[in-house]
Amino acid sequence: MAVSREDLVHWLTALAQVFAENRQQLTELDLAIGDADHGINMDRGFTAVQAELSAHPPADLRAVFQDVAAVLIRSVGGAAGPLYGTFFLRAGTACSGKSELAAADVVALFGAGIEGVQQRGKAVAGDKTMVDALLPAVNSMRRALEEGSSLAGILDQGVVAAEAGMLATIPMQARKGRASYLGARSIGHQDPGATSSYLLLKAAAETWRA
Amino acid sequence: MKKLINDPRDAVRESLAGFAAAHADVLKVCFDPVYVVRVDAPLAGKVGVISGGGSGHEPMHGGFVGKGMLDAACPGQVFTSPTPDQMEAATCAVHGGAGVLHIVKNYTGDIMNFEMAAELCQARGIEVQAVIVNDDVAVENSLYTAGRRGVGTTVLAEKICGAAAARGYDLARVAALGWKVNGNGRSMGMALSPGTVPAAGKPGFTLGEDEIEMGIGIHGEPGRQRMALQPARELTAHMADAIVADLPFGADDCVIAMVNGMGGTPLMELYLVYAELEQLLRARQIAIARRLVGNYITSLEMAGCSITLLKADDELLSLWDDPVLTPALRWGI
Numbered sequence: 001m002a003v004s005r006e007d008l009v010h011w012l013t014a015l016a017q018v019f020a021e022n023r024q025q026l027t028e029l030d031l032a033i034g035d036a037d038h039g040i041n042m043d044r045g046f047t048a049v050q051a052e053l054s055a056h057p058p059a060d061l062r063a064v065f066q067d068v069a070a071v072l073i074r075s076v077g078g079a080a081g082p083l084y085g086t087f088f089l090r091a092g093t094a095c096s097g098k099s100e101l102a103a104a105d106v107v108a109l110f111g112a113g114i115e116g117v118q119q120r121g122k123a124v125a126g127d128k129t130m131v132d133a134l135l136p137a138v139n140s141m142r143r144a145l146e147e148g149s150s151l152a153g154i155l156d157q158g159v160v161a162a163e164a165g166m167l168a169t170i171p172m173q174a175r176k177g178r179a180s181y182l183g184a185r186s187i188g189h190q191d192p193g194a195t196s197s198y199l200l201l202k203a204a205a206e207t208w209r210a
Numbered sequence: 211m212k213k214l215i216n217d218p219r220d221a222v223r224e225s226l227a228g229f230a231a232a233h234a235d236v237l238k239v240c241f242d243p244v245y246v247v248r249v250d251a252p253l254a255g256k257v258g259v260i261s262g263g264g265s266g267h268e269p270m271h272g273g274f275v276g277k278g279m280l281d282a283a284c285p286g287q288v289f290t291s292p293t294p295d296q297m298e299a300a301t302c303a304v305h306g307g308a309g310v311l312h313i314v315k316n317y318t319g320d321i322m323n324f325e326m327a328a329e330l331c332q333a334r335g336i337e338v339q340a341v342i343v344n345d346d347v348a349v350e351n352s353l354y355t356a357g358r359r360g361v362g363t364t365v366l367a368e369k370i371c372g373a374a375a376a377r378g379y380d381l382a383r384v385a386a387l388g389w390k391v392n393g394n395g396r397s398m399g400m401a402l403s404p405g406t407v408p409a410a411g412k413p414g415f416t417l418g419e420d421e422i423e424m425g426i427g428i429h430g431e432p433g434r435q436r437m438a439l440q441p442a443r444e445l446t447a448h449m450a451d452a453i454v455a456d457l458p459f460g461a462d463d464c465v466i467a468m469v470n471g472m473g474g475t476p477l478m479e480l481y482l483v484y485a486e487l488e489q490l491l492r493a494r495q496i497a498i499a500r501r502l503v504g505n506y507i508t509s510l511e512m513a514g515c516s517i518t519l520l521k522a523d524d525e526l527l528s529l530w531d532d533p534v535l536t537p538a539l540r541w542g543i
């Protein structure tokens with residue numbers, strides 16, 4: 001199985017519903033260690049993405065990613081806007097010239113995305129950020145690819161690792177972003193950014209499996 | 211949650227519409243993308259000075275747009291950084307050929323969005339420099355966090371950089387003054403009760419009846435400690451001591467002082483704190499040369515205050531005294 005332009009649009013439009021459904025949960029998580037806006041911002045961003053993709057369907061895979069990045073950068077705000085915007089911008093560059101994505105391409109685009117996130121936000125593993133969900137997910141997807149798993153298998157491995165990474169942020173002390181001001185008081189709370197990253201990957205696995 | 215709003219989603223936009231209508235002599239508001247800009251921008255040959263940040267801190271930053279201060283301000287959603295398209299549009303609107311200074315408060319989102327905006331503006335051939343304000347002494351272990359937050363000194367930096375640009379200084383000199391203000395300014399705040407983000411509908415944190423948060427940030431970020439409510443004299447001393455020790459400020463220093471309300475504290479209490487501050491500094495032989503007492507950088511309806519001290523020399527005082535005509539600061543005109 002390969003991912004077509006339509007599959008990509010399915011995933012990204014599905015995210016509008018995912019973030020609408022999880023708006024409250026993400027905002028509650030952010031209320032505990034941030035500024036209570038992550039769910040609101042992600043919901044606003046992906047609602048705008050859905051509107052843009054249906055009003056102006058992009059011609060190819062790369063254009064889909066570029067449009068999504070532009071919409072997120074101008075509609076999300078906070079740190080999540082530039083970070084997810086950069087994620088999709090880099091993901092788009094990684095699949096430039098392709099008309100559909102094989103398993104290796106999907107792994108490469110997530111790899112390029114997380115690399116961009118790290119460059120923009122300068123976070124490393126263990127800082128209690130979205131990197132803690134995305135980095136283990138990409139590493140696990142790379143291993144699954146090397147082992148010859150199918151795309152569905154690779155995505156499932158990624159989701160399992162992202163979920164574990166998300167849960168592993170609970171005992172961490174934040175070193176980046178607004179949560180870092182809490183110091184030790186950030187321990188015991190799940191990171192909202194790691195949670196939205198997990199939801200994003202989980203939605204990819206679910207929409208592309210069907 | 212009781213608020214004078216219609217729909218939380220429209221609150222920022224509707225407030226800006228009123229702001230534009232109330233101050234049409236000084237500024238206008240563009241809505242797509244959103245920014246506040248001087249009516250007479252761009253001024254040929256003058257360095258543009260812009261800032262931006264989440265809404266909910268009014269009058270900062272829009273209230274400081276006008277002659278002698280900011281040329282434009284980019285309001286984000288409540289407590290959320292504005293986006294690069296806003297800063298890019300504002301930068302283009304105020305660029306009079308001499309480049310544009312971005313005054314950025316040190317928050318992860320603000321830094322990243324302004325960085326992306328600066329890249330976009332430079333791609334258009336507009337010279338942009340940024341000054342980062344990080345003056346909050348409450349953040350002690352800044353190596354292990356996102357660093358010190360930008361708070362009260364931002365107001366002073368916007369006034370002084372705005373005055374320098376109005377005098378015709380070039381971009382490098384205006385930026386250097388911004389860094390100088392940041393280097394010599396220190397702040398600390400405290401909260402008696404929280405504010406509520408309209409779209410969240412619940413307070414950002416909770417405090418007991420007799421509890422306060424010492425070292426609070428302007429988005430309700432926690433500070434150094436939760437402590438029991440004490441008389442204003444002790445609370446003022448707690449903040450002033452931390453600020454004075456940090457720079458440090460010493461005998462015979464001359465300062466610009468700001469006692470700033472967080473939004474939900476009456477002016478009566480702010481003046482009371484100012485009296486305590488003046489007495490404390492006099493005992494240390496630190497002279498307050500200029501002062502601001504009022505609500506300048508707020509946190510919605512949070513109750514509490516912050517204190518900012520800026521060690522000032524003749525250059526900074528002279529720029530401070532230059533005329534300014536904005537919704538929130540007006541003198542000399």
